């Protein structure tokens with residue numbers, strides 16, 4: 001049986017095994033997909049042990065190991081390179097291919113909301129690993145301007161310097177006041193701690209979609225704030241989670257899973 005796994009710590013809460021088993025059922029595939037939660041000093045060992053098994057095909061990697069997973073890959077796709085992080089590995093011809101499918105998942109789920117990205121003004125709040133993973137796929141989707149703001153502005157500027165295209169800009173507080181974003185994405189880890197980043201200088205009046213990469217049973221604080229401030233719609237990151245998994249599943253199996261029934265099923269839990 002083909003073997004898959006997700007590495008992270010903590011990992012008990014991970015929905016990845018459930019999601020991938022649902023995808024496999026859609027295609028009548030029998031797979032094993034386990035959660036592996038190594039201690040900080042044991043990731044590389046646990047990783048090597050998993051891939052030493054001849055049945056091991058691929059794995060996902062989540063916090064805090066995405067950067068270290070990149071070091072394990074023989075090749076990287078463009079998104080992984082820019083992100084400095086790998087969330088999907090695929091063993092092919094004894095080579096480990098590294099990918100970052102988080103941004104592909106974000107773009108797919110924004111489209112699931114019926115929102116077009118082409119020619120839009122997009123603002124990303126946050127400049128950590130989650131933001132980095134999103135940059136390349138958002139640019140590929142043809143956004144007009146991709147603005148990045150962050151509590152620590154130097155990190156936003158650093159990303160823009162690396163990307164080095166004129167329509168990717170870092171915006172500080174004064175800059176934010178005159179930027180009417182169509183789509184505003186919260187990539188900060190603030191929601192995970194039930195906090196809001198500083199949103200004082202951000203206008204939601206023209207915002208057709210406020211997207212929080214975090215997800216929870218109830219609308220996140222960011223979603224609530226955005227709606228109150230005039231955003232037309234808001235969404236959390238559950239769909240992104242399922243879409244990034246779908247992209248990984250396709251890399252591993254060549255098959256396209258249906259994501260909508262999986263998102264709906266997880267939403268009901």
Ligand code: ATR
Pocket residue numbers: 125126127128129130131150151152155187188189190195196197198
């Ligand atoms: P991740 O991989 O989840 O992106 P990260 O690389 O640690 O994690 O980045 C976390 C991001 O959330 C950063 O942009 C961080 O801002 P700083 O660069 O200034 O640290 C942002 N962040 C976390 N908590 C925040 C808060 N309470 N308010 C605003 N930004 C916050």
